[in-house]
Amino acid sequence: MESFIRANIRAMAGYTPGEQPRDDAFIKLNTNENPYPPSPRVFEAVRAVLTGDRLRKYPDPAGTEFRRAAGRILGVDPDAILIGNGSDDILTIVTRAFVPEGGLVVSPTPSYLLYRTLAEIQGARFQTVPFTPDWQLPSPWPIRGAHLTFLPNPNSPSGTAVDLPALERFADQLEGPLVLDEAYVDFAEDNGLSLVGRKNVVVTRSFSKSYALAGVRFGFAVADPATVRQLLKVKDSYNCDVLSLTAATAAIEDQDYLGQTRARILATRRRMTDALAALGFVVCASQANFVWCRHLHWDLKAIYAELKKRRILVRYMVYDSHGDGLRISVGSDGEVDRLLEELAGILRDVRE
Numbered sequence: 001m002e003s004f005i006r007a008n009i010r011a012m013a014g015y016t017p018g019e020q021p022r023d024d025a026f027i028k029l030n031t032n033e034n035p036y037p038p039s040p041r042v043f044e045a046v047r048a049v050l051t052g053d054r055l056r057k058y059p060d061p062a063g064t065e066f067r068r069a070a071g072r073i074l075g076v077d078p079d080a081i082l083i084g085n086g087s088d089d090i091l092t093i094v095t096r097a098f099v100p101e102g103g104l105v106v107s108p109t110p111s112y113l114l115y116r117t118l119a120e121i122q123g124a125r126f127q128t129v130p131f132t133p134d135w136q137l138p139s140p141w142p143i144r145g146a147h148l149t150f151l152p153n154p155n156s157p158s159g160t161a162v163d164l165p166a167l168e169r170f171a172d173q174l175e176g177p178l179v180l181d182e183a184y185v186d187f188a189e190d191n192g193l194s195l196v197g198r199k200n201v202v203v204t205r206s207f208s209k210s211y212a213l214a215g216v217r218f219g220f221a222v223a224d225p226a227t228v229r230q231l232l233k234v235k236d237s238y239n240c241d242v243l244s245l246t247a248a249t250a251a252i253e254d255q256d257y258l259g260q261t262r263a264r265i266l267a268t269r270r271r272m273t274d275a276l277a278a279l280g281f282v283v284c285a286s287q288a289n290f291v292w293c294r295h296l297h298w299d300l301k302a303i304y305a306e307l308k309k310r311r312i313l314v315r316y317m318v319y320d321s322h323g324d325g326l327r328i329s330v331g332s333d334g335e336v337d338r339l340l341e342e343l344a345g346i347l348r349d350v351r352e
């Protein structure tokens with residue numbers, strides 16, 4: 001049976017999601033979830049759906065209400081918005097729509113590992129180009145003729161962002177489409193929405209991080225309406241269910257709440273960055289809800305393992321071009337206090 005599976009699928013490793021321990025005693029700082037709950041309006045709206053008659057019927061395949069709300073809040077045409085079952089679904093849709101079998105998918109590295117998986121499923125080639133040591137895009141960009149180029153901005157795992165003038169220069173150099181993966185953009189200083197329509201740019205957004213809805217699965221893309229009409233042919237009709245559409249619409253309509261949780265996370269990020277630096281880590285200036293930290297001497301993998309023993313999960317990552325590091329989500333103040341306390345203890349033991 002297995003031998004009938006396409007050869008490129010059998011050859012690929014598959015994407016490994018971050019660990020999700022079932023044990024609630026863990027402090028989870030490994031998958032960049034929001035430490036705060038979603039807006040109270042989300043609970044109200046979902047409750048109203050559950051007590052009504054909506055679960056019996058199919059959801060609106062176009063997500064009209066969500067697109068109207070998002071269009072108003074972001075200042076874009078609702079017809080420029082495509083809804084997705086998490087932004088990963090959007091990334092799948094754009095790969096299927098833009099990349100032919102045997103085509104070329106490119107992204108800078110280190111960045112989001114899912115892009116490789118999507119290229120492999122499509123039967124496409126995947127190439128990476130290292131970020132410069134200070135996490136900028138090499139200029140000139142060395143690859144021409146990609147069918148799709150992915151850039152997470154802010155980037156993961158570094159948390160760094162490329163500024164708008166550099167983004168424009170980048171988009172100008174590419175012959176093919178550029179997907180700006182803005183999963184973390186609500187924690188950043190700037191965004192690339194102004195490039196949509198003028199250029200070969202699709203912007204993707206997620207509700208998993210800033211809107212604290214990772215469990216619900218919702219994301220969207222912004223592209224010119226003609227491109228969105230083509231992408232609609234590729235998406236499953238009912239890729240977003242009535243609960244996720246309801247939750248996402250309520251969440252995006254509560255921009256005050258987003259502003260409040262964002263401000264708290266940015267304050268904690270600052271404190272966490274300073275405290276990690278004081279412990280001797282080299283910490284990247286982050287524009288996301290996590291920080292990437294490295295150390296020239298300590299064994300970061302051992303620190304990851306020691307934290308795990310103490311029921312704190314962070315992400316340990318190694319890259320050919322940039323070495324290894326820990327990616328640590330910005331938790332609540334209490335969680336970050338525990339992290340810093342345990343780290344200080346572990347480092348004392350290491351030094352003795």
Ligand SMILES: *Cc1c(COP(=O)(O)O)cnc(C)c1O
Pocket residue numbers: 085086087088089112152156181183205206207208214218219
């Ligand atoms: C978390 C993340 C996503 C996926 O978001 P979902 O909406 O949960 O699918 C996409 N891109 C990057 C870079 C991410 O870190």
